[in-house]
Structure formats: C-alpha cells, structure tokens
Amino acid sequence: MAEKQRGRASDRLRSGISRRDFLRGSGALAAATALRTATEAAAAPAGAASVVGPGPVPVTLTVNGQTHRLKLEPRVTLLDALRNHLDLTGAKKVCDRGTCGACTVLLDGAPVYACSVLAIDAQGHKIETVEALSPDHPMIQAFVDHDGLQCGFCTPGFVMAAVAFARQNPECSEEDVCRGLSGNICRCGTYVGIREAVVEAARKMRGAANA
Amino acid sequence: MLKADFLKTAWPEPGKRIWIGKEVNRIDGVAKASGRAKYTYDINRPNMLWGKFLICPHAHARIKRIDTSQAEAIPGVRKVEIVQGEGSEIVFHGDEIALVVADSEELAVDGVRAIKVEYEVLDHVVDETNLDQIPRGNRRPGGRRRTGNVDEAFASPEVVTIEGQYGIPMITHCCLESHGVVAEWTGDDELTVWISTQNVSGISGQLANALKIPAGNIRTICHFIGGGFGSKFGPDRWGILAAKIARELNRPVKIMLDRDHELLSAGTRPSGFARVKLGVDRKTKKVVAWESTLWGTGGPGGGGTSISVTPYIFTRIPNQRREAYNVRANVGPRRAWRAPNHPQGAALTMTALADAAAALGVDELQFFLNNVDLTDRPDVYTQELLIAADLIEWRKHWHPRGESGSGPLVEGLGISMHTWGGRPHNSQALVHIYPDGSVDVQLGSQDLGTGTRTVIAIVVAETLGLKPEQITVQIGDSRYPPSGASGGSTTVGGVSSSTRRAAVDALEQLFEKVAPSLGVEPTDLVARNGRILSKSKPDLSVSWKRACRTIGMEPITGQGRQPDPEDQPLASQGVGGVQMAHVVVDKDTGVVRIKRFVAVQDCGLIIDLKTAKSQVYGGVIMGIAYALYEECVHDPITGRRLNPNMEFYKLPGIGDVGEIIAHMMVGKVTVTAPDGRKITIDYDEPGVIGLGEPPVISPGAAISNAVANAIGVRVPRLPLTPDRVLAALAGKGGLA
Numbered sequence: 043m044a045e046k047q048r049g050r051a052s053d054r055l056r057s058g059i060s061r062r063d064f065l066r067g068s069g070a071l072a073a074a075t076a077l078r079t080a081t082e083a084a085a086a087p088a089g090a091a092s093v094v095g096p097g098p099v100p101v102t103l104t105v106n107g108q109t110h111r112l113k114l115e116p117r118v119t120l121l122d123a124l125r126n127h128l129d130l131t132g133a134k135k136v137c138d139r140g141t142c143g144a145c146t147v148l149l150d151g152a153p154v155y156a157c158s159v160l161a162i163d164a165q166g167h168k169i170e171t172v173e174a175l176s177p178d179h180p181m182i183q184a185f186v187d188h189d190g191l192q193c194g195f196c197t198p199g200f201v202m203a204a205v206a207f208a209r210q211n212p213e214c215s216e217e218d219v220c221r222g223l224s225g226n227i228c229r230c231g232t233y234v235g236i237r238e239a240v241v242e243a244a245r246k247m248r249g250a251a252n253a
Numbered sequence: 254m255l256k257a258d259f260l261k262t263a264w265p266e267p268g269k270r271i272w273i274g275k276e277v278n279r280i281d282g283v284a285k286a287s288g289r290a291k292y293t294y295d296i297n298r299p300n301m302l303w304g305k306f307l308i309c310p311h312a313h314a315r316i317k318r319i320d321t322s323q324a325e326a327i328p329g330v331r332k333v334e335i336v337q338g339e340g341s342e343i344v345f346h347g348d349e350i351a352l353v354v355a356d357s358e359e360l361a362v363d364g365v366r367a368i369k370v371e372y373e374v375l376d377h378v379v380d381e382t383n384l385d386q387i388p389r390g391n392r393r394p395g396g397r398r399r400t401g402n403v404d405e406a407f408a409s410p411e412v413v414t415i416e417g418q419y420g421i422p423m424i425t426h427c428c429l430e431s432h433g434v435v436a437e438w439t440g441d442d443e444l445t446v447w448i449s450t451q452n453v454s455g456i457s458g459q460l461a462n463a464l465k466i467p468a469g470n471i472r473t474i475c476h477f478i479g480g481g482f483g484s485k486f487g488p489d490r491w492g493i494l495a496a497k498i499a500r501e502l503n504r505p506v507k508i509m510l511d512r513d514h515e516l517l518s519a520g521t522r523p524s525g526f527a528r529v530k531l532g533v534d535r536k537t538k539k540v541v542a543w544e545s546t547l548w549g550t551g552g553p554g555g556g557g558t559s560i561s562v563t564p565y566i567f568t569r570i571p572n573q574r575r576e577a578y579n580v581r582a583n584v585g586p587r588r589a590w591r592a593p594n595h596p597q598g599a600a601l602t603m604t605a606l607a608d609a610a611a612a613l614g615v616d617e618l619q620f621f622l623n624n625v626d627l628t629d630r631p632d633v634y635t636q637e638l639l640i641a642a643d644l645i646e647w648r649k650h651w652h653p654r655g656e657s658g659s660g661p662l663v664e665g666l667g668i669s670m671h672t673w674g675g676r677p678h679n680s681q682a683l684v685h686i687y688p689d690g691s692v693d694v695q696l697g698s699q700d701l702g703t704g705t706r707t708v709i710a711i712v713v714a715e716t717l718g719l720k721p722e723q724i725t726v727q728i729g730d731s732r733y734p735p736s737g738a739s740g741g742s743t744t745v746g747g748v749s750s751s752t753r754r755a756a757v758d759a760l761e762q763l764f765e766k767v768a769p770s771l772g773v774e775p776t777d778l779v780a781r782n783g784r785i786l787s788k789s790k791p792d793l794s795v796s797w798k799r800a801c802r803t804i805g806m807e808p809i810t811g812q813g814r815q816p817d818p819e820d821q822p823l824a825s826q827g828v829g830g831v832q833m834a835h836v837v838v839d840k841d842t843g844v845v846r847i848k849r850f851v852a853v854q855d856c857g858l859i860i861d862l863k864t865a866k867s868q869v870y871g872g873v874i875m876g877i878a879y880a881l882y883e884e885c886v887h888d889p890i891t892g893r894r895l896n897p898n899m900e901f902y903k904l905p906g907i908g909d910v911g912e913i914i915a916h917m918m919v920g921k922v923t924v925t926a927p928d929g930r931k932i933t934i935d936y937d938e939p940g941v942i943g944l945g946e947p948p949v950i951s952p953g954a955a956i957s958n959a960v961a962n963a964i965g966v967r968v969p970r971l972p973l974t975p976d977r978v979l980a981a982l983a984g985k986g987g988l989a
Contacts, residue, residue, distance in 0.1 A: 115359055126358060131295035132288020134479070136429045137512050137899035144429060172288035179287075186282035189867045193702030194285025195429040195479030201286055220908030227899065229429050229480050230702050231874025233907040235867065 094162065101161050105130065106174040112161075120164045121145045121156035124171060132172035132198040136227075143226030144199040147171045153206040153225075172198040180253055181205050184243035190235030196228045200236060208244035209253075216241055259776045260764075262757050262820055264858055265715065267920055267937065271781075272711045274919065274937075276863035277721055279707040281477075281700065290477045293449040294509050296435045302331055304495060304508035305361035307351040307368050308517065309343040312377035312583035312892025316341045316370060321351065324367040329356040332498050333364060336490065342375070344553035345583050346893050347517025349490060354498050354506055377583040377892035381524060381550045382420065382970075382988045384578060391581045395547070396560040401572030403532075406542035412532040415609045420526040420970035420988045421600040421953060423550065424883045425516050426590060427902060430479020432519045433509030434488070436495040442466040444496055447474045448488065451481040452738035454697035456488050457731050463493040464500075473731040481701050482875075483589030484520035486738050513897040520588030521885065523557025524549040525597030526970075526988055529605040532572070538615055538623050540606070542572040549597065550580040551587035562598025566670055567606070569627040583892055584885065589740060591875065592946035595671060596953055600971060603669040603954035608967055611654040617668055617958065618647050622927055630829050632932045634670055636924040637831035637853040641668075644851040644914050645833040655965020661841040664848065667834045667958025669951035675856065675943030676826035677746030677815050678737025682755040684713060684811040686763055690798035692717060693725040694755065698736035698748050700728060703945055704864025705744055709752050711860050716756035718780030719797065742943025746824030749860055749941045750815035753823055759811025766803040771795065824941040830854045832873070832951040834959040840982060843975030845881055845960055847911030850952070855918035857942030862917065869915035869948040876952020878905050881972050915948075 095116035103110045103120075105128065112127050121138075124130040124147070133156050136144040140158035147156045148170035175182060181201050184190070191197040200223065207222040208214065214222065216237040223240065247253035264273065284290040321333040332354040337343060343350070353364030378391050407414055428449075435447040444466065450456055453475050461468035478485065488496075491508045499506040510519060526549055532542030543564050551557020560577035564570055610620035622638055625631040642648070650666055657663035683695045694713050700706045706728060710721040717724075727733060737747055764775035764785070771778075773787050780786075785800045787793040815824070835849040852869050859865045882903035886895045896902045923933040953971050960978065961967045968981040970988050980986050 117359060122358065125295070126297065129297050130288075131291065131297075134292075134429070135294065135509075136431075139512075139898065139900070141899040142429070175287060177283045177287045177289070182283060182286045185286040186278050189279065189282070189863050191279075191282060191285055191702070192704075192867060192871055193429070193478060193480045194281075194290060195292065197286045198288035201288075220906075224906045224908055227429075227904050227906060229427055229482075229875070229904065231871030231878075231910075232867065233874060233910055234870045234913055236907060 099162070102165055103161065103169060104167070105169045106171060114161050116160065116162050118161045119157055120147070120159040120161045120169070123161035124156060130171050130173050134195055134199060136195070141227070142196070143203055144196050146199040146202040146226065148202060148206055151206065153203045172202055175201070175205070180246040180250055181208065181243040184239035184246070185236070188235040188239040188242070190232050190239040192230035192232050196226060200226050200228065204240045204243070208240060208247050212244050212248040214241055214244050258761070260757050260761050262754050262823060264823065264940065270715065272715045272721060274859050274862055277707060277711055277861045279704050279864055280710050280721060280726065281706050285477065292430055292477045292479050293433055293435060293447045293475060294430050294479065296447045296507070298435060298437055298505035301435070301505040301507055302354050302356060302502065303358040303361045304352050304354045304498070304506055305365050305511070306349045306514055307353070307365045307370070308514050309346060309348045309350055310893065311343065311372055311374050312346045312379055313375040314343050314372040315375060316343065316350065317373050318371040319351065320369040323369070324353055324364040327360060327363055327367060329360040330364040331355055331502055333368070334494060334498060345585055347514060347585060347897065349518070352494055354502070379583055379887035379892045380889055381548065381580040381582050382526060384526070384546065384548045387580055393555050393579045393581070395558050395577030395579045397576045398560060399574050403542050403544055403572045403574040406572040407530070407532050411535050412541060413535050413613060415531045415533065415612045416529065417605050417608050417967060418528045418969055418988055419601045419604045421524060421597050422884045422971065423524040423584060424522045424879050425585065425885060425902065426480070426482040426484040426520050426588070427516060427904065428480030428482060428484060431510040431512065431515040432485060432489060432491065434492045434495045435505060435507040436499040437505035438500050438503070443470045445472045445474065446492065446496065448492055449478050449485055450475045451478065451485045451699060451701060451740055453699045453729055453731055454735035455486070455738050460488045460492065460496060464496055474729060475699055476729040478699060478701055481739070482591045483593065483740055486740060512899065516897040516902055517585055517894055520590065521552060521585040522590030523551035523587045523597070525558060525601055527563055527601040529601065531605055531609045533609050533613060538613060538620060540567060540570050540609065540624055540627060543570045543575070545575045547575065547601065548578040548580055550582040550584060552584050553581060553586060555579040555581040557587045559594040562594045563601050565595070565598030565602035566672055567602065567624060567627040568629065584887060585894070591949045592673060595673065595946065595950040596879070599669050599671055599950050600953040600957065604957050604967065607667065607958040607961065611961070614653065616651060617666070617962070618642050618651070621668055621670065632934060633829040633855060634831060635926050636922060636932055636934060637829055637855070637918065639924050640916060641831045641833045641851045641853040644916060645835055645849060647833070650835060654962050657963050662837055662839055663963040664835065664837050665959045665961070665963025667955045667960070667962055669832050669954035669958065671830045671947055671950035673742060673828055673947040673950070674826045675742035675746065675828060675946070677750050677824035677941070678743035680736040680747035680751035680815040681734035682748065682751040682813045683734055684752070684755040684759040686759050686801060686804065686809040688801055688804045688806070688808065690801040691725065692719065692723065693727055694752060695727045695733040696736045696748055696751065697731055697733040698728045698744065699739055701739050703744065703868060704861055705739070705748060707864055708745055708860045709748055712749050712752045713756045716753060717760055718782055718784065742945040742947070745860065745943050746941045747815050750823040751813040754813030754817055754820060755811040756813070757811070758813060759809050762809045762811065763800065763804070767795065767800045770803055822940060825857060825939040826942055828855050828857070828942055828947055830947045830951065832955045834952070834955040836956060836959040836963055838960055838963045838978065840964060843978035845973050845978060847877055847956070849912045849914065850877070851914045851916065852948055853916045853918065854944070854948055855936050856944040856947070857939045858937040859917060859919060860941060865917060865944055866915045868944045870913055872948025873913050873952055874905065874910050875949050877910050877956065879972060880953045880956040881905065884972050
C-alpha cells in the first residue's frame with residue numbers, strides 16, 4: 043500500500059519522472075509500473091520543462107510548515123537538501139537509490155523516498171519530515187513501547203512510512219503492516235516490535251489530533 | 254567517619270529487584286525514533302568539506318597511471334589525495350585509489366569522476382567453493398587436529414557412516430550507517446573526531462600514532478551508531494585521511510562511505526565450506542567419529558577459518574580428524590562479524606548431525622538430546638531443547654525427512670544449538686550525585702542499539718532507589734572514563750559491573766553525609782523508591798532530594814571498575830542456546846518461508862528483559878537474512894562483486910521473517926529430562942553475561958535443517974535461494 047502511495051506522490055512531481063521511477067523503469071520492478079511511468083513521461087508537454095543548471099539555482103522548499111529559500115544545483119536530491127542544507131538529519135541516507143526507505147518523508151501527505159526525488163521537483167509541495175512529529179506522537183511512543191528499534195538508523199524512515207500508512211489504515215492488522223511497510227529495511231532486526239507498534243499506534247492516532 | 258565499603262555490590266535477590274530483569278523501555282528510544290538523535294552521518298560543521306573515494310573497479314590489478322589534473326581543476330575541489338599510487342597492486346574490487354575533498358558532496362563526486370586511472374588487470378581468484386581447484390599459492394594450511402582413532406571407529410561394523418558437504422558464503426555487515434568520520438581541528442594539535450565506532454575509548458590512541466599528536470588531545474565522539482556488527486573498531490584509512498586533510502586545509506572534513514564502497518570494502522564475514530564424514534553407533538545412536546576438511550576465504554589476506562568450530566559444540570566426539578585451509582581470494586577483506594566463526598561452525602556441524610539423524614531414521618530432536626553429553630553443557634542444552642520443542646510444537650509438526658505430503662507446499666522442522674563466551678570487558682564508571690538531587694553516570698562506552706544506555710540507567714536506578722529516567726547517562730565520548738570496545742558480547746557485563754560498583758560507592762558517600770542528620774549510622778540506611786530509609790526505625794526516612802542537600806557544594810563522585818580484584822565478580826561468561834525453525838517450502842518455485850521460529854536463550858542475569866529480547870529477535874532476523882537471502886556474488890569472469898548495493902544484496906523485509914518467539918532462560922528453571930531426571934539450573938546465579946552474538950549463530954543451520962526435513966534432500970549451501978532449492982530437488986545440489 044505504501045508502495046502505491048509512493049508511486050502516486052512521485053507522479054505529481056513536476057518533471058514527471060523521478061529517479062526512483064527511472065530505476066523502476068530500468069527493469070527492477072513490475073513491468074506495469076515501468077510502462078505507466080514511461081507513458082506519463084512521454085506525455086509530459088515538451089515545452090513545460092525549462093532547462094536549468096547545472097550550476098546552483100534558486101529553490102524554495104516548504105518543509106514542516108516553514109518556507110526555505112536555497113540555492114541548489116538541480117541534481118541535488120530532496121534528501122541531500124534536507125540533510126546538508128537545512129540540517130534536518132532525521133531522514134537518513136543509506137542505500138541512496140530507493141531501496142531501503144531510511145530517507146522516507148511525506149510529500150503532500152504521501153511517503154516518498156527523499157533520495158529519489160530531486161529538490162527542484164519538491165518545490166510547491168508540502169514536505170513533512172520526522173522532525174515535524176512531536177516526540178510524544180503515538181507512532182514514536184509505540185515504537186519505543188514495543189522496542190521497534192535498535193541502532194535506530196532506519197527508524198525515522200520507518201516511523202514516517204508508518205504514519206502515512208496508519209493515517210489511511212487505522213484498523214490495520216500485523217499482516218497489513220507487513221505489506222504496507224515492505225518498502226523499508228532494518229538491519230538490526232526490529233520487525234517484531236515494529237509490527238506490534240504500528241497496529242497499536244494506528245488505533246491511537248485515529249482519536250488524536252495532529253497525528 | 255566510616256570508611257566506605259559497607260554496602261554490598263552483589264545484585265539484589267530475585268524478589269527485591271525493582272528494575273533489574275523487568276521490561277524497561279530504552280531511554281534513548283524517543284531521541285532515535287523522532288530523528289533527533291545525531292549520528293556521525295548527521296554531523297554538519299561550519300565550513301565543512303566532503304570527501305569521496307575513487308575505488309578500484311577490478312578484483313586484482315596494478316595501477317599503471319593516475320591522472321588527477323582534471324579533478325584538481327574543478328572549482329571547489331580542495332584536495333586530491335592519491336591513496337594507492339602508480340605501481341600499487343590492488344587485490345580486491347572496492348579498495349581505495351584516491352580521495353577527493355571538496356566544498357560539497359556533489360563536487361567531491363565530480364572530482365572522483367574526473368580522475369583517470371589506467372590499470373593493468375591481473376588474474377584473480379574469487380571462487381573458493383571447490384578446494385581442489387584453488388591455485389596452490391592461494392591456499393594455506395589452517396591447522397590439523399586428531400583425537401582418538403578415527404579409522405578404527407569408521408571401520409567398526411557397529412558404526413554407520415554418513416557423508417555430506419556444506420557451505421556458507423561470504424556476506425557483509427551492511428551497517429545502515431556506513432563507515433565514516435567528521436574530523437575537526439580545534440587547535441594546532443587538538444582534534445575532535447565524530448566517528449561511527451564500536452570503540453569510543455580506543456579510537457584516539459589508534460589515531461594518535463598516525464597523526465603524531467598525543468592521544469589525549471584527540472576527542473572521539475560517537476553518541477549514536479547506525480550499526481557495527483563487528484566492523485567498526487578502528488579509525489580506518491578514511492578516519493586518518495580525514496584528520497590529516499582537515500589539518501592541512503584547516504577545515505572540518507566529513508567522509509562517509511557510499512553504499513557500494515561500504516559493501517565492498519568495510520568488512521565481510523569469511524565463507525565456510527566443509528566436507529564432513531560422521532560415524533554414528535548403530536545401537537546407541539551416539540556420534541562416535543568425525544572427520545572434516547574445512548575451508549573458506551577471509552579475503553586477500555586469507556584467514557578467517559577456525560578449525561576449532563568444526564565440530565561445533567559437539568566437541569567431545571571421541572574420535573576426530575580434521576583439517577582446515579585458508580583461501581586467499583580477491584574479495585573484500587574480512588572483519589569480525591557478529592559471533593566470529595560460530596555461524597559457520599553451526600552451519601557446517603548441525604547440518605551434518607541432522608543428516609545423520611535422517612539417515613538413521615531417528616527423530617532429529619531425539620538425536621540431539623541423545624548426544625548432548627558430547628557438549629560442554631548437557632543440562633543447559635537438554636532444558637533448552639525441550640523448552641524450544643514445546644514452543645515450536647515439535648511433537649505435533651515433526652515428520653521423518655521428506656514425508657511431508659504430496660502437494661507443492663511442504664513443511665519441515667529443524668534444530669540448531671550454539672554457545673558463546675560473552676565475558677565482561679574492562680570498564681570504568683563515574684556516578685555523580687549532585688546537591689540538587691540529580692544523578693549522572695559517565696562511561697567511555699557506546700550503545701550499538703543493544704540497549705547499553707538503558708542498562709546503565711537501570712543499574713544506577715536500582716542501586717540508588719530511583720527511576721531509570723531520573724538518571725542521565727553520558728556515554729559516547731572519549732572524555733569519559735575508558736570502557737572496552739563493544740565486540741564479542743562483552744559490553745553488558747563490563748558496564749553493568751563498573752556502573753554497579755560506582756553507584757554503590759556514591760551511595761555509601763551519600764549515606765555518610767545523610768546519617769548524622771537522621772541520627773543513625775550510615776550502615777543503617779537503605780535507598781528505595783526515591784527515599785533514604787532507616788532499617789532499624791522504619792518510620793525514619795528522608796526524600797532523595799532532601800538527602801542530597803546534605804552533600805554540600807561539590808557533587809559526590811562514585812567510582813567503579815571492572816575487573817575489580819577487591820570485589821566479587823558481578824558478571825561471567827559462557828551461554829547456551831537452542832533454536833528451532835518451522836518452514837514452508839514451495840517445491841514448484843523453491844521459495845522458503847519461515848512459519849515460526851523459536852529461540853531459547855540463556856545469558857545469565859538479565860538487566861533489561863525488553864532490550865534483551867530485542868537482541869534475540871534481532872539475532873534471529875539477521876540469521877534468517879543469511880539463511881535465505883544474503884550473499885556476496887562475484888562475477889567469475891571479471892572478478893567484480895555483482896551486488897554492492899541494496900537492490901541485489903538482499904535483506905529481508907518486515908513481511909519476510911514469520912512469527913518469532915524469543916524465550917529467555919531466567920531465574921531457577923526445572924525441566925524433566927527424557928530419562929526422568931529433574932534438571933534444575935539457576936540462570937541468574939552466574940551474574941551478567943553478554944547476549945549480542947549468541948542468537949545470530951543458529952538460524953542458518955536450523956533453517957537449513959527444516960528445509961531438508963520439508964523437501965527430503967539437503968540444500969548443501971546457504972543462502973537457501975529458490976534456485977538452490979530447485980537444484981537440490983532435481984538432484985543437482987552442490988556447493989556452488
């Protein structure tokens with residue numbers, strides 16, 4: 043489910059083709075996805091995309107409700123913009139190519155791999171990072187209560203993917219969580235706690251404001 | 254005034270423990286889950302430069318020419334350092350050739366791309382599966398051992414002989430936070446390094462030699478680490494280079510390895526392959542003879558095979574002949590990988606034992622129970638085997654090998670057993686009690702995600718009668734008293750011992766200050782539930798905060814060390830563990846799924862049951878990973894690693910691990926053995942023992958045995974990927 047949401051969020055990006063979609067299209071994942079992406083990319087009006095760069099260009103990002111004006115090379119990913127230019131380091135760089143989910147942030151409420159979105163393409167969208175969540179957010183508390191973390195490096199990405207998933211699936215089962223969070227990888231082996239945490243937090247979030 | 258040392262350091266009795274052994278949330282959980290925790294990768298310093306490496310694309314090559322001029326010409330590139338210059342022989346894909354340091358990460362990448370290198374490609378060895386085909390020069394003897402008389406044993410008509418071959422490939426640590434460092438000079442000979450390390454107290458000394466400045470002038474910081482698993486003990490080439498170039502350019506330098514570089518260069522677990530011949534007594538069903546040839550590669554330097562772990566655990570088999578070889582191959586160099594040598598030992602031994610049980614038509618559980626006296630801890634294993642069998646519902650699900658019905662989906666059970674030391678490392682701790690009632694504790698230790706911070710807080714809280722969240726734990730900085738590196742499951746025993754002693758020392762000093770105001774002797778006092786109470790006059794007490802007002806201006810400092818020859822031991826070593834897997838295999842597709850996995854584990858006195866269980870879940874999941882998915886794949890033609898990325902270096906996701914049951918052996922446990930004997934063991938009695946390694950040892954063997962039980966044939970080599978399962982079903986299973 044999270045996978046689908048990520049796909050939709052990417053579709054809304056200005057250039058119409060994200061790095062992740064490109065990688066998908068290059069053969070790793072379902073052929074249907076690749077076809078759709080290729081079709082949409084081809085359908086993008088030729089004149090709509092203006093050429094920018096390769097030097098730094100003005101980029102305006104709306105992150106956690108704040109507007110940031112930056113000068114970034116067009117090749118800078120949303121992840122690097124957040125981490126290296128805004129010092130928002132909750133999203134982690136791990137695989138750097140849309141496999142592990144450690145960099146998950148929300149774009150207009152839907153989870154995306156920030157390593158696979160260009161910062162220039164994230165302009166005009168509402169970006170939410172883990173820093174937007176209060177430390178007493180039900181999802182964070184549930185991860186702690188169920189010990190769904192060890193080294194913690196994958197955890198903020200998991201939390202963001204889980205928040206987006208739980209908002210849409212308040213009555214989820216552990217089986218649903220296994221499907222919904224299949225786009226994130228943990229190395230320490232915290233999946234048992236995460237499964238329990240997301241099921242519990244999803245129910246709590248339903249009744250909570252700002253969750 | 255009383256001389257201190259009137260309080261006992263011994264751990265409280267079972268009924269009197271407030272926090273120890275309970276399920277306590279990790280105290281840094283919110284910081285990590287909310288993204289506020291700062292890892293080395295997250296350190297951004299003003300005016301900071303980024304370093305990126307050019308790595309060798311060949312398995313074996315000589316560098317003919319390097320041209321860095323175009324890289325140096327890029328505006329913003331500040332330094333191009335040749336790491337291995339013209340004429341150097343490079344012996345594995347991924348080794349560092351040059352480092353580019355630039356104003357931004359992107360410019361450093363541009364610099365790397367602009368370097369021109371001409372290589373003379375040399376012959377390589379990357380396939381070690383067939384010992385007989387490995388060139389002589391790449392094969393080194395790794396020892397021979399002989400016990401009893403193997404030939405006589407195998408020749409006996411009472412002995413049934415079973416032969417097999419087994420393999421476990423090279424894998425990597427794949428820490429999610431790659432190796433790396435930020436180096437910043439704060440004076441001519443004063444350096445601060447943020448480094449992703451398992452060895453906070455040991456980095457400065459290693460860097461000092463390379464930088465030729467006093468070790469005390471180097472401050473090492475690692476508040477949070479994104480995985481280590483044995484691969485992060487030294488400053489490494491990148492740590493030294495970052496520091497040197499930061500000094501030269503007078504700007505902070507950050508180097509974090511890219512994912513491909515990380516997987517290629519920052520550590521591997523050596524492979525293990527074995528030809529095994531077992532002799533089992535026809536009547537007693539006891540193993541009486543073992544013969545094995547073991548080999549594997551630990552990379553270009555060879556090494557990495559340990560003759561002492563085959564046979565694993567069943568070391569008392571009376572007749573043994575074994576030999577080992579180390580293969581030098583052009584693959585990533587080895588580093589300690591969680592429980593070094595043991596997963597290989599289990600995967601090459603427990604499989605052979607299960608094959609013997611199947612060949613003899615004996616229930617695998619009965620066979621292991623029948624042979625536990627060949628191990629060093631028969632009573633522990635008997636208890637753990639029987640408890641695990643209950644949890645996996647052995648009696649209900651067991652069937653003889655291959656008798657699993659006619660449909661494509663078949664189920665099977667498998668067993669493995671393991672051991673580990675887990676002795677306490679050296680550690681020093683300081684506990685401060687301040688006049689305002691606040692308490693902190695300082696150790697030059699690190700929390701790898703095991704729960705070290707939480708364990709330290711629990712021990713202080715238990716000792717002072719406070720709550721864990723009232724304790725400020727300060728670790729991850731070399732300015733704190735030194736503690737050992739976190740490797741080999743040595744941390745929990747080390748830090749809990751030193752912390753307990755420091756907290757007791759601090760409490761004694763507090764009692765001496767408080768006693769006069771209460772009109773009692775210090776020895777009459779106890780600390781409980783946030784109060785200091787008199788033992789003789791139960792209604793006489795004072796709150797913790799009020800008691801601390803008697804301290805005066807300077808805080809109390811309690812000191813503790815491990816080992817402490819003047820005190821009784823609080824930690825020890827030596828554990829057992831039994832794991833059982835219940836798998837489902839699709840014989841049409843070869844896909845293996847875990848249905849249920851049971852891990853029964855002892856580890857002495859448990860400080861935090863919650864994080865201890867997490868260690869077991871984590872070990873099991875890492876084990877499922879190498880049993881079913883993980884493998885470094887090399888192209889035999891070019892010698893290149895084919896999967897230095899996370900798309901094709903496969904790790905399981907949240908839906909791939911099935912149901913996992915972690916059962917900790919706690920306190921006094923009594924189990925009735927098959928022969929009717931009652932076995933009672935007090936698992937708390939030895940004190941604290943480390944837990945990080947043991948649970949990762951057995952999954953490979955347990956799952957391989959379960960798959961063999963399900964499909965009727967052995968898949969000889971891990972990981973049990975669909976192609977290997979189908980090959981084995983077609984009678985074509987081999988070590989490749």
